[in-house]
Amino acid sequence: MNDHLHQQKGADGNNQVTVFILLGFQTTRNVRFLLFILFFVIYCVTIYGNLLIITLVSYNKNLHSPMYFFLTQLSMNDILLSTDIVPNMLYILLNDRGCISFIGCLIQFYFFCASEASECLLLTVMSYDRYLAICHPLHYASIMNSVYCLKLAIISWMLSFPIALIGTLTTSMLQFCGPNIIDHFFCDYIPLLEISCSDTTIVQLETYVLSAPMLIIPCIIIIISYVNILYTSLRTPSNTVRQKAFTTCSSHLTVVSIYFCTLFGVYVLPTKGQSLNLSKILSLIYTVMTPMINPIIYSLRNKDIKKALPKTIHKNIFCGNLVL
Template sequence: METGNQTTVAEFVLQGFPGHRHTRILLFLLFLVIYILTLTGNFIITAVILYDPHLHKPMYFFIGNFSVAEVWYTTATVPKLLSGFLNEEETISFAGCFLQLYFFFSLGATECLILTTMGYDRYLAICNPLHYSTMMNSRVYTCLAAFCWLTGFTINLVPIILIAKLHFCGPNEINNFFCDASNLLELSCPRSHTIEIICFIYTSILILSSFLLIMVSYMCILSAILRIPSTVGRQKAFSTCASHLIVVLIFYASIIFMYVRPTAKYPFDLDKVVGVFYAILVPLINPFIYSLRNKEVIKALKKAIGSKISIPNISE
């Protein structure tokens, strides 16, 4: 069927993770549990930050924004994945595929920008403590968060529109559990290397520039920490950054492998495994990293649920 962008493909088939029915049911239950835990963990982090006035600080404000982004980031792909386990063939409309692609990439870009902003916040807190309260006041960190969301949802419009205007004449089977740019570029006919290069440049600039800014921030932070005379002071200063640094390393390691490389270098089956890690498992891990390594979050969580149960603090 012809459309305005001259494509003969009306829908795509998501191959997902094929297997026997019993295997698919087990995978469905596994990913359903992971999805529920991810939503619960991130909702709890967000609710605790909103509930406790002691957490109404820039660092926790950004953590709350990051948790909200994580909820929608994983929701962009997991419900369709779960549906695929229950159907023999999972299809997604042409418009639905590009809508999923847009939200997935936009939320991923938003997370990159929020992590960069969190690195800048920690830099100011440790390297400029006397001026921190004036340089990172409520108006500033609200504007920074708004910038992250607005930029995240506009920066990828150009490459996504270019991919959507490509000609898709078949086959229409995507060897993945969601619509990824590399899969769609692979299916276009003829394959446009120019648009591949444009997409590669876009993603590389966003990912590598944000990662570089975070690393520069932490080089300055490390230098400032090493100048602190007391061991206790150094440990306290670094403990405020450890959780963020762990999340950064886990998140960027996977997306750099996926997107800062030529599309034809690795098989799509390996891409699916890595995709599960950064799109599904990382959003599950992050709430536990931020909560278990943070005394203030644990204290606020105990206060919110009124529990006297001892929650282990692995930061000590």
């Protein structure tokens, strides 16, 4: 009965797929229920943690600095990314699989691409901010003023959405004649290409071209920034200054390493021979886990955030000004 349903909903009279079947995680019902609970908790922690970061930075003057401004931008992007992926994935886990329309698939793919691109650019801007603060401390305040920070954030967002739109429009022009089954938990780029009956050469070429400003160049800038930070820190005679520099950058470097390594593992390295389960696990890391661990890493390893938290709780709960 399920197969028949897939055929009825999968293609129209012109043999063009109008509905995709997302398989999600093919395992036993008990395991899927446990995964549902796990990912639901992760989603709640992600939303709460990132909203907490945004609130702390907004209501504490001590956190009104470029580094924390960019952190709030990253938190907003993580909320967007997680909300685009997780709710539908939870539905798939409950029902063993899920249907998504062709348009719905493209919309999910668009916001996924946009949030991934903006994440790359925002992490790059944050590394540049740390580079200026450590390598050029005397000129940092004059360069990283509020206007310049706002411009960098706007550029990061404005570049991401048009580029994501280009990739989505190109993908929408592909023909999907059947099958309409996607062995994944969301509409990702590679699974869509695998089930397309069109020639995907141009789409793949376009992806490589777009990956340069969105992935390769940001990665190079981040590496150069941290090489200079390391060089400057090692030349600093003061152990206190050196330790402060490493502490400030370690949180960001941890997030960058996890995020970019998984992205390269999925989209840049050869995928032939890569199991579907491995691909799903890697996808989970940068779509579900990274948005959750970002606020945790920045909170646990940041003294300013730790100090601001009890002050904000006291001000907004005990003083009667509820924020969250």
